[in-house]
Each structure stands twice: as C-alpha cells, then as structure tokens.
Amino acid sequence: MSDTAAELKKLMADLFQCSESELSDDTGPGDINGWDSLGHVSLMAEIQTRFGKHIPVEDAIEIESIADIVQLLENIEATH
Amino acid sequence: MSYAVDIRHAPDAAGGSLEEAVAALRARAPDSGVGFTERLEALDRLAKGILEPSSVIRRQVPAQGLAYLATFLQKCQLEGLIRRELADPRSLSEFVSVGSRKSIRHVPRGLVCHWVAGNVPLLALFSWAVSVVLGNRNLVRLSSRQEDVVSPFLEALAGGSEAGAGIARETVVVSFPTDHADAHRIMSEAADVRIAWGGREAVTAVRSLPVPWECEDIVFGPRASLAVIDPAAIDPKGIGRLAVDTAVFDQLACSSPQCIFVRAGRDSERFKRFRDDFSRAFADAANNYPRHPLDFSETYTIGLDRARALLEGGEIARDDGTSWTVAVLDTPNDSVQCANRFVQLIPFESFSEVYPLIPLNVQTVVTQLAADDLAEFTEQAAHFGVCRFPKPGEGNNFENPWDGVGLVSRLCRSVLRTDAI
Numbered sequence: 001m002s003d004t005a006a007e008l009k010k011l012m013a014d015l016f017q018c019s020e021s022e023l024s025d026d027t028g029p030g031d032i033n034g035w036d037s038l039g040h041v042s043l044m045a046e047i048q049t050r051f052g053k054h055i056p057v058e059d060a061i062e063i064e065s066i067a068d069i070v071q072l073l074e075n076i077e078a079t080h
Numbered sequence: 081m082s083y084a085v086d087i088r089h090a091p092d093a094a095g096g097s098l099e100e101a102v103a104a105l106r107a108r109a110p111d112s113g114v115g116f117t118e119r120l121e122a123l124d125r126l127a128k129g130i131l132e133p134s135s136v137i138r139r140q141v142p143a144q145g146l147a148y149l150a151t152f153l154q155k156c157q158l159e160g161l162i163r164r165e166l167a168d169p170r171s172l173s174e175f176v177s178v179g180s181r182k183s184i185r186h187v188p189r190g191l192v193c194h195w196v197a198g199n200v201p202l203l204a205l206f207s208w209a210v211s212v213v214l215g216n217r218n219l220v221r222l223s224s225r226q227e228d229v230v231s232p233f234l235e236a237l238a239g240g241s242e243a244g245a246g247i248a249r250e251t252v253v254v255s256f257p258t259d260h261a262d263a264h265r266i267m268s269e270a271a272d273v274r275i276a277w278g279g280r281e282a283v284t285a286v287r288s289l290p291v292p293w294e295c296e297d298i299v300f301g302p303r304a305s306l307a308v309i310d311p312a313a314i315d316p317k318g319i320g321r322l323a324v325d326t327a328v329f330d331q332l333a334c335s336s337p338q339c340i341f342v343r344a345g346r347d348s349e350r351f352k353r354f355r356d357d358f359s360r361a362f363a364d365a366a367n368n369y370p371r372h373p374l375d376f377s378e379t380y381t382i383g384l385d386r387a388r389a390l391l392e393g394g395e396i397a398r399d400d401g402t403s404w405t406v407a408v409l410d411t412p413n414d415s416v417q418c419a420n421r422f423v424q425l426i427p428f429e430s431f432s433e434v435y436p437l438i439p440l441n442v443q444t445v446v447t448q449l450a451a452d453d454l455a456e457f458t459e460q461a462a463h464f465g466v467c468r469f470p471k472p473g474e475g476n477n478f479e480n481p482w483d484g485v486g487l488v489s490r491l492c493r494s495v496l497r498t499d500a501i
Contacts, residue, residue: 030368034133037147038130038131038138038146038147038150040147041131041150042150045127045128045131045154048156054156057151057157057474058471058474061321061473061477062317062321062473064317
C-alpha cells in the first residue's frame with residue numbers, strides 16, 4: 001500500500017468514524033456509513049486540507065473508489 | 081386589503097417594516113469593510129459548517145441540494161467562477177491595469193433584490209452567494225407559504241466569523257404573499273439588481289414591476305433540459321451518473337434532462353442495450369433518492385403519460401408502481417408532465433435530426449459524445465439556445481454562467497480610469 005493510500009485511509013477512518021480495516025482500495029461511495037453525497041463533499045474538502053491538493057468537481061464526480069482518489073492525488077499538482 | 085410583511089432575518093437597525101429594512105440596507109456604507117478575500121473565506125467556512133455532521137443546517141434544510149451548495153460555496157469554486165468573467169479578480173479590491181494607461185475596478189452594484197422560486201428555494205442561495213462575495217447588500221423575498229431555508233444559512237454564517245457576521249448583516253430576508261402588490265413594488269423600486277427565480281408567471285410578474293431604469297435584471301425562468309448521448313461513447317458509470325442527473329431533483333430542476341437523445345437506430349442492438357442499461361440505472365437512482373409519497377393526481381398523471389406514450393407507438397420500461405418510467409418515442413411528447421421521473425428516449429442517427437427538436441427555452445444538454453462529435457454538436461446547438469453542455473454527473477452543478485448569464489458582470493459595476501503618467 002502506497003503512503004498516499006495509507007494516509008487517505010487514515011483520514012477517511014477519522015472522517016467517517018470507521019476502522020481502517022473496513023477500507024479497501026475498492027471501497028466506494030455508499031459502501032460505508034457517512035460516505036453519501038454530503039460525505040463525499042466533506043471528503044474532498046478534508047483532502048484539500050490534509051494533502052494540500054484540490055480535486056476539481058469534475059474529477060470528484062467520477063470517483064468510484066478509494067483507488068480512484070489515490071490515483072487522482074498522485075497525478076495532480078499540489079495547490080498549496 | 082393589507083398584508084403583513086414578515087421580516088425573517090435582518091440587521092438590528094432594520095426595524096419591523098419592509099420600508100425600514102430597505103432603508104437600513106441602503107444606509108450601509110458603500111464599503112462595509114469586509115474585503116473580497118474575507119468574504120470568500122467566510123463562505124468557505126459556511127460550506128465547511130454545512131458539512132459537519134453536527135450542523136444545525138443539516139437538520140433544518142432538506143438534504144437534497146445541500147451537497148451541491150456546500151461544493152459551490154467553497155473558496156476554490158467561487159474563485160474559479162469569478163475568474164471565468166474577470167481577467168484579474170484583484171480588480172474587486174483595487175484598480176488593476178488593463179493596458180494603454182487604463183485601469184479597471186469592479187465595485188458592488190448596491191442592493192440586490194431576490195425573488196425566490198417556490199419549488200426550489202435553495203437555488204436562490206447560489207445567486208445570493210455570488211452577490212455577497214462581490215460585496216452587494218441583499219433583500220431576499222420568500223413567499224408566505226415557503227419554509228425559510230435562507231435564514232439558517234445566515235445564522236450559521238454570522239456565527240462562523242466576524243466577517244461572516246458582517247456579511248449576514250448585509251442581507252434581509254422577508255416573506256409576504258404573492259399578491260402583496262405594494263411590497264413587491266417597494267422591493268423593485270429599491271433594487272439596483274433584481275434576480276427573479278421561478279416559473280413563467282412568477283418571473284413575468286417581477287419584470288412588470290416598476291423599477292429604476294438603470295436596474296439590472298437577472299431572470300432565471302422556466303427552462304427545459306435534455307441529454308444527447310452516443311452509446312458508443314458512454315460507459316456504465318456514465319450511464320449511472322446520467323440517471324442520477326435525471327432523478328435527483330425529480331426533474332424539477334431546470335437542468336434535469338426530460339428527454340435523452342440516443343445516437344442509434346431504434347431497432348439496433350446498441351439502442352436496446354442502452355435502453356436496458358439506462359432503465360436499470362434509473363431504477364437504482366430512483367431507489368437511492370426517494371420521492372415524497374405521491375398523491376392521486378400525481379399517480380394519475382404518470383399513468384396517463386404512460387398511456388400517451390404507448391398510444392403514440394412508443395414502448396415503455398417502468399417499475400411496478402409509479403417511481404420511474406423510461407419511454408422510447410420517435411419524437412419528444414411535449415404533453416408529458418415533467419417532474420415525475422418520466423424520461424423519454426429519442427433515437428437519432430444524425431445531429432441534424434436533433435437541432436429542430438431543441439425547445440426554445442432550453443438550458444442544459446448533458447452530453448457524452450466522441451470528441452469530434454462533441455465539437456460539431458455543441459457548436460451548432462449553442463446557436464439553438466443551449467447554455468451548458470456538462471458531462472453526465474455534472475448536470476445539476478450550479479455554475480457560472482448559468483442560463484447563459486454571467487452573474488459576476490451583472491452583479492458588479494466596471495469602473496475605468498485613465499492612469500497618471
């Protein structure tokens with residue numbers, strides 16, 4: 001597991017009040033409690049705060065799994 | 081007959097009448113001391129507040145649309161939409177050079193009066209937010225029958241920061257009946273900008289009110305939206321997002337597709353596969369975004385529309401009840417009621433078949449086509465009145481421009497200066 005994936009899962013476990021072991025690369029919106037439409041927006045905001053990287057709305061809409069987020073974070077430039 | 085005007089939210093000095101509220105807003109100094117960046121940050125804080133699981137707003141305001149609003153209020157989003165219209169947003173804070181010894185400055189227009197739509201009141205918060213960021217004062221009118229979805233946001237904004245409290249004091253929320261002619265007139269005559277959301281009758285009524293000649297009008301009236309899809313260019317995830325775009329606001333939003341034009345022959349395997357995949361996705365979306373319990377009139381209308389589609393030689397896919405309907409028709413049936421999760425699939429081979437079927441009041445065409453086709457279709461369809469061509473999943477994201485109107489340039493004045501040598 002990459003550093004980004006590990007950090008992201010820690011962030012998500014904090015945000016959605018779940019255990020990191022519940023989060024796999026395939027976990028997607030709707031799979032865990034709280035990752036609904038508002039939870040998704042919260043996650044994007046939290047990612048910007050913690051990683052200093054902004055995921056544009058157009059990309060955020062297409063996220064289907066944690067693996068998608070990791071890929072986006074590894075591809076985009078830091079905005080802060 | 082006289083009616084009361086209910087002041088729902090107002091700065092301390094606003095008093096108890098509409099006239100006093102207008103006077104209080106007008107009396108505020110042109111520069112309230114809250115700068116552009118502070119405004120962005122206050123709204124960003126509001127967005128974060130909305131997202132908190134413990135947020136009071138989440139209990140007070142219907143969840144539908146809150147995610148869209150929270151996204152829109154984020155600093156990066158608001159900055160991005162302002163940059164679409166202003167080459168250098170620093171002009172909102174100071175004169176900036178535009179070359180040839182000229183500088184430009186953008187200042188608030190003044191008092192912006194908002195008439196909120198009855199069916200989708202949350203929408204008014206989008207234009208309110210842009211108005212606020214640009215430094216305008218705001219008078220928001222709700223119908224007496226409407227639940228106040230605006231004041232909870234202002235209270236949260238005021239509680240978030242000093243700048244937020246300053247901004248909240250620049251907005252008054254009032255409610256009065258639709259036929260309270262005096263109150264409508266007072267608002268209209270005080271306006272530097274009028275923003276009207278709603279159906280034909282509502283926006284026409286606002287436009288007919290007396291108004292200063294220099295007042296700017298922004299009208300978000302009744303609009304219809306479509307989708308144009310090439311099944312060869314869309315994957316199952318895209319179909320799922322298209323279904324959500326269609327279902328999430330029960331087709332009440334002006335950006336919700338009512339018809340989906342599908343680039344394939346009606347009898348082709350490609351069309352049938354798309355029809356089946358979309359129907360499954362639409363059923364899932366309808367299930368994930370439950371509607372209010374339908375009354376007899378609504379269920380009767382759905383049954384009638386289904387019968388109309390079948391009598392016209394169409395075919396329908398549907399659930400056992402009245403949750404969703406996908407009708408395959410050769411041309412759109414205009415008599416089908418929107419807002420009932422009733423989607424018409426229209427097969428086509430060439431874009432030239434689609435252009436004449438684009439309604440005059442079109443707003444959004446959700447589009448998924450190959451790159452060359454997208455370029456060809458959007459270039460032509462833009463001339464038929466289409467205002468936006470988002471991808472599936474982006475259909476209901478409020479953006480600027482909206483309805484073909486650039487909000488920023490309408491909500492501020494451009495001031496030009498010749499610079500000293």
